[in-house]
Amino acid sequence: MIPGMHVEFPNAAARLPAPTANVLLAGFAREGVIVVIGNALIAVALTAAGVHERFIDNLVFSQAIGLSIMLLLDVARFFLQRHNALTGPRLALAMVLAIVLGASLGRGIASVVLGIGLHNAFATKDLALTGWIALTATLLVTWYGWSRTRIAELSEQVARTAWQKEAAERTALSARLQALQAQIEPHFLFNTLATLDSLIASDPPRARELLASLNRFLRATLEASRAQSETLAVQFKVLDSMLAVHAMRIGPRLAYALDLPHDCADLPVPPMLLQPLVENALKHGIQGALEGGRIDVAARRDGDHVELSVTDTGPGFGATPGTQGAGVGLVNVRERLAALYGEQAALTLIENVPHGLVARVRLPLPLRDTVGASVQESRS
Incomplete structure (x- = not known):
């Protein structure tokens, strides 16, 4: 009962x-x-x-x-x-x-x-x-x-x-990602404007060329800061304009090349993923060396992954052995990869023979659904 x-x-x-x-x-x-x-x-x-x-x-x-x-x-x-x-x-x-x-x-x-x-x-x-x-x-x-x-x-x-x-x-993660995406190195802007000011009087054609490159870079950076994802073609275009500005400011001390295969151009990736790595290569690998150096940015497919690399010919690990790999830009990239992909993505730093550093990012494929869903979840 x-x-x-x-x-x-x-x-x-x-x-x-x-x-x-x-x-x-x-x-x-x-x-x-x-x-x-x-x-x-x-x-x-x-x-x-x-x-x-x-x-x-x-x-x-x-x-x-x-x-x-x-x-x-x-x-x-x-x-x-x-x-x-x-x-x-x-x-x-x-x-x-x-x-x-x-x-x-x-x-x-x-x-x-x-x-x-x-x-x-x-x-x-x-x-x-x-x-x-x-x-x-x-x-x-x-x-x-x-x-x-x-x-x-x-x-x-x-x-x-x-x-x-x-x-x-x-x-908090969404705010941190947006802040990272919208981040522009203040010293880069100040130095570029100072270079532009000097070129206006001494070399107006180069000043106009520098201003056009800076305008393209700022416009692309602003668009990237508002996007959930962007293709590698767009990201390489942003890097090209950024490196063009640096090359005009630094002069012949900087050489660079970008290698984006056709089968990687349309792959979507998190916005401004490679920019901190390129800025790190400029700051620690090129600007500190009297003879300058070279930066190569490349992408390639590797099975069900895509590998992105930023290679410089700077002093490498020997320059700052106690802090190598612990900079703010590198830490931010690792945090973004962990937040968006977990253990499926990684950032590794290896020595570039005979000297320099290679920052390599490995991302899973397909990327379109992974990036869109992960970023949308972080913003929901």
């Missing part, structure tokens, strides 16, 4: 999403199985205690009464939920009514099934025993239902806290 087990309390239910029909049916079926098993155990206990002589009689009475109470309690609870009126006192009243009416209805049904007269089914002694058993079972099930609801409530709070933490981390 176990009453309804699908007990929900208003505080927890108000915060949980409305269950679908399949969820309700599954919960009702699970509840019915548990009630049937519990009723069978009660029938075994009653038979062992000498209540009725036959086990089948106790089983029929137990199942009829328990299922009747469960059905009435579920109907009452569903009605209260539909009218948004499920409160603690109303739920307690529904339980009392379900026990009284369910016990009476169940005893009547069992009497009809077993062919026992109804006057015998409602004897005072039998009603009292049924009431005590139903009350005890109801209290046990109510405690069980409250425990389940409390556990669900605590689990929901933990899940909500974890979701809020994850959302905050995604927001």
